[in-house]
Amino acid sequence: MSSILFIALPLLFGFATPILNKFGKNAVVYTSTFMQTFLLYLAFTLLSSTTATIEIISIAPPLGISFVQNEISLFFVALFTLLMTLFSLYYIGHRKTNAYKNETKFFILLNMLLASSIGLVLSSDIFNIYVFFEIAGISSYILSAYTKSSSALEAGLKYLITGAIASVFLVFAITLIYLHIGSLNLAVISQGFETLPFNIKLLISILLLVGFGFKVEIFPLNFWVVDVYQGSTSLINALFSGIVVKAYLFVFFHIVYLFLPSGEFSIFLVYLGALSMLVAEIAGLRQTNLKRLFAYSSLGQVALIFTAFAMQNADAVQAALFIAFAHSIAKFIIFLSITSIQKEHSSFEIETLKELNSPFIRAIMLIAMLSLLGIPLFAGFIGKLLILKSLAVSSLIGVVVIIIVASLIEAVYYFKLAGFMFTKSEKKEKLKIDFSQKLVFSILAFLLIVIGVAPFLISGFLRESATVMLDNSAYILTLIGGN
Amino acid sequence: MSIKRTLPTSTISGFTLSAVLILTFLKILLENLPSSIHRAGDELLKLNTQEGVANAVTTVVVYFRGFDTLGEIAVLFIASLGIGLMLSENSQCEIKAESNFMLKTASTLLFPIITLYGVYVMIYGHLSPGGGFQGGVIIASAVLLLLISHKDFEVPHSVIVLLETLAGVSYVLIGLIGLFTLDIFLGNFLPHDVAQMGMLVSGGIIPIIYIIVGVKVGSEMSMIVQNLIKRGENV
Amino acid sequence: MFEYLNQAESIKNIVTIGSMVLLFIGLFGLLTQKHFIKIFISIAIMETAIFLFFIGNIFNKNFTAPIINDGFKNVAIMNDPIPHAMILTAIVIGMAVLALGVSFAIEYYKLTGNTEIDKMNEMRH
Amino acid sequence: MIGFIILFTFISIITVAFFSIIQKKEADSIILFMGVGLGSVILFFVFSAPDVALTEAVIGAGISSLIFLMALKHLKATA
Numbered sequence: 001m002s003s004i005l006f007i008a009l010p011l012l013f014g015f016a017t018p019i020l021n022k023f024g025k026n027a028v029v030y031t032s033t034f035m036q037t038f039l040l041y042l043a044f045t046l047l048s049s050t051t052a053t054i055e056i057i058s059i060a061p062p063l064g065i066s067f068v069q070n071e072i073s074l075f076f077v078a079l080f081t082l083l084m085t086l087f088s089l090y091y092i093g094h095r096k097t098n099a100y101k102n103e104t105k106f107f108i109l110l111n112m113l114l115a116s117s118i119g120l121v122l123s124s125d126i127f128n129i130y131v132f133f134e135i136a137g138i139s140s141y142i143l144s145a146y147t148k149s150s151s152a153l154e155a156g157l158k159y160l161i162t163g164a165i166a167s168v169f170l171v172f173a174i175t176l177i178y179l180h181i182g183s184l185n186l187a188v189i190s191q192g193f194e195t196l197p198f199n200i201k202l203l204i205s206i207l208l209l210v211g212f213g214f215k216v217e218i219f220p221l222n223f224w225v226v227d228v229y230q231g232s233t234s235l236i237n238a239l240f241s242g243i244v245v246k247a248y249l250f251v252f253f254h255i256v257y258l259f260l261p262s263g264e265f266s267i268f269l270v271y272l273g274a275l276s277m278l279v280a281e282i283a284g285l286r287q288t289n290l291k292r293l294f295a296y297s298s299l300g301q302v303a304l305i306f307t308a309f310a311m312q313n314a315d316a317v318q319a320a321l322f323i324a325f326a327h328s329i330a331k332f333i334i335f336l337s338i339t340s341i342q343k344e345h346s347s348f349e350i351e352t353l354k355e356l357n358s359p360f361i362r363a364i365m366l367i368a369m370l371s372l373l374g375i376p377l378f379a380g381f382i383g384k385l386l387i388l389k390s391l392a393v394s395s396l397i398g399v400v401v402i403i404i405v406a407s408l409i410e411a412v413y414y415f416k417l418a419g420f421m422f423t424k425s426e427k428k429e430k431l432k433i434d435f436s437q438k439l440v441f442s443i444l445a446f447l448l449i450v451i452g453v454a455p456f457l458i459s460g461f462l463r464e465s466a467t468v469m470l471d472n473s474a475y476i477l478t479l480i481g482g483n
Numbered sequence: 484m485s486i487k488r489t490l491p492t493s494t495i496s497g498f499t500l501s502a503v504l505i506l507t508f509l510k511i512l513l514e515n516l517p518s519s520i521h522r523a524g525d526e527l528l529k530l531n532t533q534e535g536v537a538n539a540v541t542t543v544v545v546y547f548r549g550f551d552t553l554g555e556i557a558v559l560f561i562a563s564l565g566i567g568l569m570l571s572e573n574s575q576c577e578i579k580a581e582s583n584f585m586l587k588t589a590s591t592l593l594f595p596i597i598t599l600y601g602v603y604v605m606i607y608g609h610l611s612p613g614g615g616f617q618g619g620v621i622i623a624s625a626v627l628l629l630l631i632s633h634k635d636f637e638v639p640h641s642v643i644v645l646l647e648t649l650a651g652v653s654y655v656l657i658g659l660i661g662l663f664t665l666d667i668f669l670g671n672f673l674p675h676d677v678a679q680m681g682m683l684v685s686g687g688i689i690p691i692i693y694i695i696v697g698v699k700v701g702s703e704m705s706m707i708v709q710n711l712i713k714r715g716e717n718v
Numbered sequence: 719m720f721e722y723l724n725q726a727e728s729i730k731n732i733v734t735i736g737s738m739v740l741l742f743i744g745l746f747g748l749l750t751q752k753h754f755i756k757i758f759i760s761i762a763i764m765e766t767a768i769f770l771f772f773i774g775n776i777f778n779k780n781f782t783a784p785i786i787n788d789g790f791k792n793v794a795i796m797n798d799p800i801p802h803a804m805i806l807t808a809i810v811i812g813m814a815v816l817a818l819g820v821s822f823a824i825e826y827y828k829l830t831g832n833t834e835i836d837k838m839n840e841m842r843h
Numbered sequence: 844m845i846g847f848i849i850l851f852t853f854i855s856i857i858t859v860a861f862f863s864i865i866q867k868k869e870a871d872s873i874i875l876f877m878g879v880g881l882g883s884v885i886l887f888f889v890f891s892a893p894d895v896a897l898t899e900a901v902i903g904a905g906i907s908s909l910i911f912l913m914a915l916k917h918l919k920a921t922a
Contacts, residue, residue: 704906711910
């Protein structure tokens, strides 16, 4: 069993779809779902054997490309495959009434998105990371423009142009790294980065920050995000918010920790993240469109994860992993329920929630919102508590205040939404939800509550993952051996 | 005053912003010109002599960094898919004017020659400059010539899909065979004798993969070009 | 003057300055132009600038192209093949992204009749 | 001699790129952009990277400019 299958199988699936189409209309859908279930099984099998190993491709590192399997990368792989499998399950219910046009292509894009997100997390070669960055980008552009309405195309164009600019800066950074260090392997670069002249170090860091900054949705570079979320369908937004941005966040901080182990720019990144969170929550306050509102909420939460990662110590990274986990699941619930609501009501205004007649959806959305807010007994709580604690330990009281203020602002609009959901007014006829969709929602909500009530189930594992993520020498030892 | 045209503020601010940025870059870069250090490429050049492939760039593209090439094929595949998705099912926007006799004859005559050149570049990729990407795109440009000059010409869709599928599937399968025989994805499991360097059959899987890449790129690019010109039906 | 220009140091200076000026032109176009095609051309120019910067800086004029011939078998005096492979990949990827962008722009134009980037405001009613 | 070739080609590319950006008509921009591609082909060849030069010739200067021209045809057509 090797982690290369996470890339090879989706690619094989993508290339072989014309053959699959010969076997009838549903062959693609069921093959894809079956493959994702297999990958899910594979991810948990790999996760249970806890030794860090590498998977060689073509030739051995440091010259060739290889995948590093350790606790932290497999955690994200398992999370992504789990979410993608649930997404497919949801879509199987959704397609009975509202199937996408050209479903084959839709499934190819979904699997490419999954493969590239996993590739970003596993890869240990910076140019290979760029290639996966582009695959993830290009499938996201197409997915956001998929419905070909004018707003979807506008979203796709904005996403594409910003993505193309980001990749120019990323290639520039990789170029400088190769010119000055002479290798593309992350471990070798990590060893050589210390000795570079300060100016070059600064330039490479800024270029990487700009290149990834567009994708991790950080403050001055996130002007496009909200439009993309509003233009795309809410089904796709679940993927953007749950999977893609998490992959970018992980790979960005993975690179930051490897290149700058002593945290020279850490404090700058912390303030950048806190500022982004505040700006996003303030801007979210006035929104009346559900997708736009949750896009701002997504920006805020991602900025919170960014802040936590930027602290660069084990406590904060553990907190970041907690929040990332809770946020992915909660946003999946939110965007998938918006999809269900929109199927009946064909509107994205928050007033729609008043007419919503489905106790199930209301309960599920409430759970997700409470978790996003960080109410005790839900998964979001423990993450927020940990990040505030570790900020207080580092005596960054200013950041603590900013985060609390931003969370309060977030609470205002969540309670407004909850108010809309539970006002007595004329209800429409009952919202029909498919059994498979109910199953998906129940699994997600169950995860949120279980982790909220009993965080000790995964906190030990996340703690270990956080230490692994911060431990450069272990990574270098795994990748290129001890020399 | 009237002679001097006033520039819009956006132009001036854009100019200033980019100038400041680039001047900073330039200052840092000129102060720290890269010295000739020992790089990974030097090691690869030495390793390349063991693979029996004359063109080191081909070895790096197809074998040492073959995974990037697989990703690149995936990018082209998705882009072609996306373009097909965007431009299909629309009102046809045909080229209206009929091209004249000379152009038609000349392009018909040139088509096999350009295709032959593309195939040459593709097959000799491991011996001389060139390879799958270049050869594939050259073939696509031959198709483009026919598409522009002949109003009714259309690339047979089923053939393209067949080629594309075969090439893509066999690329991944070659990788997986390497995984099962050598325990290394994309490992060179075919014999690659150094003594055969410079011959057409040398280098194990490297020329085979580059030809597959060529077929794949050629069909994807032909599809992209056809979609952009004809906006024909797709899938 | 030719001797001065031929020194390794001055070649690197020319390459660095030239490609940065090219990058500046691309960035300037990106910030000031509005038509979709112009935007894509600006991005393509920026990409080209980075590629030239990389290949030009890795280039050593005493070394040969990384191809083994009957005459050249000494791998110690060959130019580094990794940058060539990387740029090859990057050129193809860049082209694919721009082609996709062009197709988005065409569809967007068919629906809205708009070809300018700062008039894209479907979302802000 | 090689230094002079590099300098001269760079100056030409920069001039062509600048005019390509400031053209009023998009068609002219695209034609001039092909010039940028052509110049970089020469440079890649001088930098002893024949593979990159060939790729840039067929992709950077060839197909992508043609794609832009095709797109321009659609963008000029009445909706």
